[in-house]
Amino acid sequence: MAGSHSSGGAGAFSAFEFMLAFRYLRTKRVHGGVTLISVISFVGIMLAVGALIAVMSVMNGFRHELLSRLLGVQAHIYVYSAEVETGDLDAMLSEINGLDGVNYAGPVVDGQGLLTSGRRASFAQVVGVRPQDLSRFSLFQEGEGRDAAFTQGQFAGSIEGFGEGHNGGDDVIIGSQIAAQLGVSVDGDVRLISPQGAATPMGTLPRQKTYRVGAVASVGIHDVDAILVLMPIEQAMVFFNRDGPDRIEVRIDNPGDPDPVVNQLRTLYPNAVVRDWREQNRQFWDALQVERNMMRIVLSIIVLIAAMNIISGLVMLVKNKSRDVAVLRTMGLSEGAVMRIFLIAGATLGVLGTVAGILLGLLAVVFIGPIQDFFSLVFGVNVFDPSVYRLYRLPARLAASDVIYASLFAFLASLLATLAPSWRASRIDPVEALRYE
Numbered sequence: 001m002a003g004s005h006s007s008g009g010a011g012a013f014s015a016f017e018f019m020l021a022f023r024y025l026r027t028k029r030v031h032g033g034v035t036l037i038s039v040i041s042f043v044g045i046m047l048a049v050g051a052l053i054a055v056m057s058v059m060n061g062f063r064h065e066l067l068s069r070l071l072g073v074q075a076h077i078y079v080y081s082a083e084v085e086t087g088d089l090d091a092m093l094s095e096i097n098g099l100d101g102v103n104y105a106g107p108v109v110d111g112q113g114l115l116t117s118g119r120r121a122s123f124a125q126v127v128g129v130r131p132q133d134l135s136r137f138s139l140f141q142e143g144e145g146r147d148a149a150f151t152q153g154q155f156a157g158s159i160e161g162f163g164e165g166h167n168g169g170d171d172v173i174i175g176s177q178i179a180a181q182l183g184v185s186v187d188g189d190v191r192l193i194s195p196q197g198a199a200t201p202m203g204t205l206p207r208q209k210t211y212r213v214g215a216v217a218s219v220g221i222h223d224v225d226a227i228l229v230l231m232p233i234e235q236a237m238v239f240f241n242r243d244g245p246d247r248i249e250v251r252i253d254n255p256g257d258p259d260p261v262v263n264q265l266r267t268l269y270p271n272a273v274v275r276d277w278r279e280q281n282r283q284f285w286d287a288l289q290v291e292r293n294m295m296r297i298v299l300s301i302i303v304l305i306a307a308m309n310i311i312s313g314l315v316m317l318v319k320n321k322s323r324d325v326a327v328l329r330t331m332g333l334s335e336g337a338v339m340r341i342f343l344i345a346g347a348t349l350g351v352l353g354t355v356a357g358i359l360l361g362l363l364a365v366v367f368i369g370p371i372q373d374f375f376s377l378v379f380g381v382n383v384f385d386p387s388v389y390r391l392y393r394l395p396a397r398l399a400a401s402d403v404i405y406a407s408l409f410a411f412l413a414s415l416l417a418t419l420a421p422s423w424r425a426s427r428i429d430p431v432e433a434l435r436y437e
Contacts, residue, residue: 017337020328021344024317037313042353044306049357049410052299054364056402059292061395066221066281066288067255073127073139073219073228074277075108075249076258079265081272084245092248095268101252101261106133107245109236114193115174115229117182124178124192125227128236131163134173136251139217157186157215168232171214175228179216188213192229194240209239300409306353307413310346314421318342318428325428339426343418350414354407361406368396 025038083092089107096105109128114121134140140159161171174190184190193208211231219225233245252261258276265274278285318325325338364371372394376382 017341018344021341021348024321024341024345025348037309037316038349041306041309041313041349042356044309045303045350045353045410045414046356046360048299048303048306049354049406050360050364052296052303052406052409053358053361053398053403054368054396055295055299056292056406057361057365057396057398058368058394059288059295060399060402061397062288063292064397065395066285068138071138071251071255071277073137073217073224073230074280076252076255076277077250077262077265078275078280079105079248079250079269079272080246080275081248081269083269083272084248089245096248096250096265099261099264099268101254101264103251103253104133104136105248105250106130107233108247108249109233109240109242110246111194111236111240113195113229115178115182116191116193117184117188120182122178122181123227124174124229126192126229126231126236126240128231128233128240130233131159131168133249134159134162134230139219155215155217157213159215161214162230163232163234167238168234168236170209170211170235171232172211173215173217173228173230174213175225176216176218177222177226178229179213181226184213186213186216192239196240207239207241296405303406303410304413307350307410307417310349310414310417311421313349314342314346314418315424317345318421318425321425322428325425329428335426338428339422342422342425343415346418346422347411347415350411350417353414354410357410358403358407361403362398365396365398368394 079096084107093105093107096102106129109126111126111128113124113126115124116122140155155173157173159173161169162173163169164171172190172192174184179185182190189210189212191208191210193206195206217225217228217230219228231239236242237244250261250265252258255277258278262274262276265272329335329338
């Protein structure tokens with residue numbers, strides 16, 4: 001009776017309840033099926049949580065790489081206005097540079113053409129920029145954004161001669177994919193052809209000129225490297241027959257949140273079209289966000305399914321321990337205590353599986369590069385094709401919010417899975433359970 005008084009008088013979630021729960025988890029061999037299902041539940045939750053953390057980290061890596069690599073050459077905010085070409089450009093630049101949060105602003109000429117070398121040709125998106133603005137691109141700043149996984153440390157050659165010479169000179173910078181397609185390198189020659197030529201008695205002749213490749217740049221995004229050509233703005237205005245810049249590009253201190261600066265620009269120039277980098281890349285960015293959200297939902301469902309395995313294990317455990325529960329009930333153990341014992345047993349599996357899953361996810365994020373190389377070696381193909389995914393390396397960036405979400409969701413799913421079998425255990429009738437014993 002002493003044991004009955006001790007157990008009955010103990011508070012909720014007492015040491016006695018934890019002791020019984022842990023003892024039930026370490027069941028004897030005769031009940032080995034329960035142990036097997038418990039192990040399966042543990043492994044399932046571990047793999048599901050690890051996959052959730054790893055995949056969400058890769059999605060975060062995509063976002064970070066796009067933000068840092070794409071904006072290495074592209075602007076954060078674009079200002080389109082007739083005043084850019086006809087107004088006082090220096091006054092506009094001075095006004096914009098004086099706004100809060102603006103790093104710097106510069107004029108740009110935009111054009112398209114065909115870049116050729118020998119018998120090879122490639123479409124080119126030509127961007128004319130001032131030399132002083134080019135030197136401030138993060139792509140060309142020493143010690144910033146360098147990564148050995150990217151072609152030639154992001155750029156090869158030199159930008160020192162960019163903009164020097166008559167009308168800005170003849171040096172251009174081309175993307176690494178264009179260089180590979182045309183078979184040219186630094187100091188090589190390429191010919192740029194524009195379909196917008198001069199009218200002659202023989203018809204409209206395309207405008208064309210030969211340029212020297214001063215540098216080969218790799219932004220780290222396949223689609224950009226495949227079309228990018230940077231040219232001095234004076235030369236671009238002459239080649240494309242422009243009277244002034246096409247737009248003003250603005251770079252800000254916080255590109256992750258361009259709205260404050262965008263609102264200031266729209267107030268300052270109500271007749272201008274002001275767009276940020278998210279709008280310029282709207283389709284791809286929206287697709288990435290949808291993919292990220294859908295992956296979180298799908299992997300959360302997988303975690304939920306893995307947690308459901310706990311139900312099978314607890315149902316078998318309750319059946320095998322029904323005699324023990326009946327004896328404890330006759331000794332004075334309450335229904336609530338019985339329910340808590342099996343809740344603790346199920347939640348323990350969830351907690352252990354979640355902790356192991358977090359460790360597995362962290363290891364996957366840390367060793368994402370070797371894992372990618374391993375699968376590429378095993379299957380004999382590049383499992384992360386840059387022409388499809390637009391990045392040369394599978395990125396991964398761990399976020400505390402994803403770890404917290406995975407942990408809480410897995411724990412709550414495990415707890416919910418234990419409710420039904422735990423409630424069933426608490427409803428065991430001691431008389432019926434012991435009748436045939």
